[in-house]
Amino acid sequence: MLEAIGVDSVGEIFDRQIPAAVRLDRELELPEGLPEQDVYEHLRALAARNTSAEEELCFLGAGMYDHYVPAVVDMLCERSEFLTPYTPYQPEVSQGTLQVMFEYQTAICELTGLPVSNASVYEGPSAVAAAAYMAKLHNGRRRLVASAGLHPHSLETLRTHAHGYGMEVVEVPLTSGSAGGVTDPDAWAEAIDGQASAAIFAQPNFYGAVEDATALSQAAKAGADPLVVAQVDPIVLGILAPPGECGVDVAVGEGQPLGNRLDFGGPSFGFFAAREEYLRRIPGRIAGETVDVDGRRGFVLTLQTREQHIRRERATSNICTAQALNALAAIVYLSWLGRRGIVELGQLLLARTHYARQALAGLDGVSLQHEQPVIREFALRLDADVAAVKRRCARQGVNPGVDVHALSGRPEDSGVLLVAITERRSREQIDRLVDVLAAAVAAERRSTSEAVGV
């Protein structure tokens, strides 16, 4: 090889191209390489120091959920033909990936009730930021009105990105009192003025409450007519009115519940669906149908003139590599669930969540944080330190939910526990949660009152 190249050594190839001053003159300080079995053992040992949803009764949610991922999803996603190609730049040999994108887009349109979808973005919170950027490109206004019911990570991600593209984020509080827990309609209407580029809410919101999406959309439209953006939990759309029917312009969200594993937070995918008029502004890849020279049906990446590799600084987004494999998992999962399955699953979540909420709210020292309708997740207020209660539950092999204050940092979230139910959590397991939480809250209250000498 060297002779054909015209050098005496591999080192010479580098010597002739890289100035000596910027060559590394030592070995990297990294551990020695290991054989496969030793690497596996090391990775297994690290995994063993994590308590996964396999090893405890997990009621954690807040954006990612311990749903069952069917075996067929793993089997198809592990196929070399889906796992190892890149973006379908050569459509003649990428019909598998392209058709998967097309099918995925169809399923997202069906779920959201909106006519167009892209082939995925990174994940939920940055999808919200992507929708806001689209709003800026669409109407050029400077302000983003965002409900405090958005996931705290969505709000923070939105702020980070908005600072970049020069927009201000105005947060609309939730209602309090007996009708509390949803976006305050008066504050919402007031915040949406002529500078509002997008009005953004979550459905259901971060605290599990189902928002009146139609009323929020109508109020926004009656105001200064910004883009109405909803961050939606896709798995409840079998029973919850789709955003497209509620007047929403752009529906985005975290796709993990649809056949993707937890993976400590990623990779999953974000979905992005919109009304027809935004088709040429939406970010990311889109697969479209066409024919080949013999008239055979086929699929290609389309509307690429929106994209960074063509449009460069005038692109609708900088996104390039997105989440194709995770979107494949989603379309396989949705096909596995099927039209009836997604309704039945939604009903099951609704019934079990309601059962769990009633039982838990009846405990001493536990009350509802809000009384709004919920589908798969709900917020409780504990009359005890949430972190301490969680530690007590953990000793019993139960993870009762998310310590909301630790996540949001908001003072008003102190004492709030967010509990998520999936189809993996049976009534028997919910009953166990009730017992364990009851004991933990009682013990924690006892120990606190003893400590203060009451």
Next chain:
Amino acid sequence: MNLPAPSPGGDGRAPASAGGPSPLQRERARTIFQKGATSRRAFQCPPPDVPEADPDELLPARFRRREPPRLPEVSEPELVRHYVTLSKRNFDLDSGFYPLGSCTMKHNPRLHERAAALAGHARLHPLQDPERAQGALELMWRLQGALAEISGLPHVSLQPSAGSAGELAGVLLTRAYHEDRGEQRHKVLAPDTAHGTNPATVSMAGLEVVKLATDAEGGVDVDDLRVKADTDVACLMLTNPNTLGVFDANIEEIAAIVHGVGATLYYDGANLNAVMGLSRPGDMGFDIVHFNLHKSFTQPHGGGGPGSGPIATSERIAPYLPRPLVVRREDGSFALEHQRPKSIGRLRGFHGNYGCLVRAYAYICSLGADGLRDASEAAVLNANHLLARLCQKGVAEYLPLAYGRLCMHEFVLSGGPMKRELKIKTLDLAKRLLDHGFHPPTVYFPLLVEEALMVEPTETETRETLDAFAEAIAAILAEAAEDPAVAEGAPYSTPVRRLDEVAAAKQPVIRESL
């Protein structure tokens, strides 16, 4: 590995293949929505186990969906057959050579998939209490350390979702750094060879991109840089080696000019596979680097993701890194550090694409220091071997190397002479390569090279594969000299033939009609 290349037919048109359309070509594309039958299903819902309640009480009718979404209705066998059949309509790295320039299509060891699928990684909830996710946090902390050492920049955030998200993080960091010093700078310099993500990112970060010219050697035109580098420049974004496969020999001077006007130097890590263990961005003078773990550290590309785009920075940029960071406390335990007052904030939910981090970490553990260096050396050696093969007579006069004589991990050929003399375009060559069983290189990029072909073989490939690829190119050029119509009509042996992209964009159909 290779599909047979069809021989040209007597009428100047190549036959579709020896026996007419292949079975995959005969199969008309039908989506999953066009299969199955009403009520068919794979999923079995658990039976109700809680007391029945009035649905209206649980979820008022006005919030409820009236008609179920029209999802597919198929059995599990139908589902499996549909997607397995579809998968066979893909070309993939496990089946053949995939020299897609700037994408680093290197082998994906299956160990990584097995390790990432362990329940302790795959079923770990991101909001698990940190005390009970110590293995994950330690893995992240160790990976941060390894990436710091590889890049020569000490502070790492693993949060960005992919390369372009890493770029956005980098430009936002630069902005935060200047703003913190009370400066508003508006311009970002980027060479005309830059990836499209660079200028797109600059716009999303609210800054304006200014293009730099390329000099005769393929590097940054230093005179142009001197003219454009002023105190309104926030940053220079550079890929080194760049998208031409050229290592910029003037990098120290470039860094001095950029730092001289108070700007930062940003390293697009897309081409890191050329220099691991051999040269470090931090030592070249870069302040911020993003990695593409799916490229250099061999995450499977998945048909277009997922990826992962960690960033590393120098001391002066570190205060602005996204939060949270993984830190090791004095007692040796690991934690997520949220209290970072100067941080640009979050770029996404949770902690980044952890599943990708597991794979990248496994790769680094497998290779170690010398293995990483060997990988880069082999990648560069392979690229130069293939380049030497393509510089031979019969090829080089039609596909000359655009810049330089040697290359780093990739090189760019110009199809200009081929187009003029053989009457076939780079696109035709690419499509004809499909009939030879190869994935084509990146085409028509970088933009400043006429009819560009950007070839990145990676360290994965054997000499035999590289030689076979060079022979295929030579054969296509010889065939074109006889009859350009063959390449113009290619491909012939693929599941579909050339597709009408114009029609697809004119009247977009982007979902199945139901």
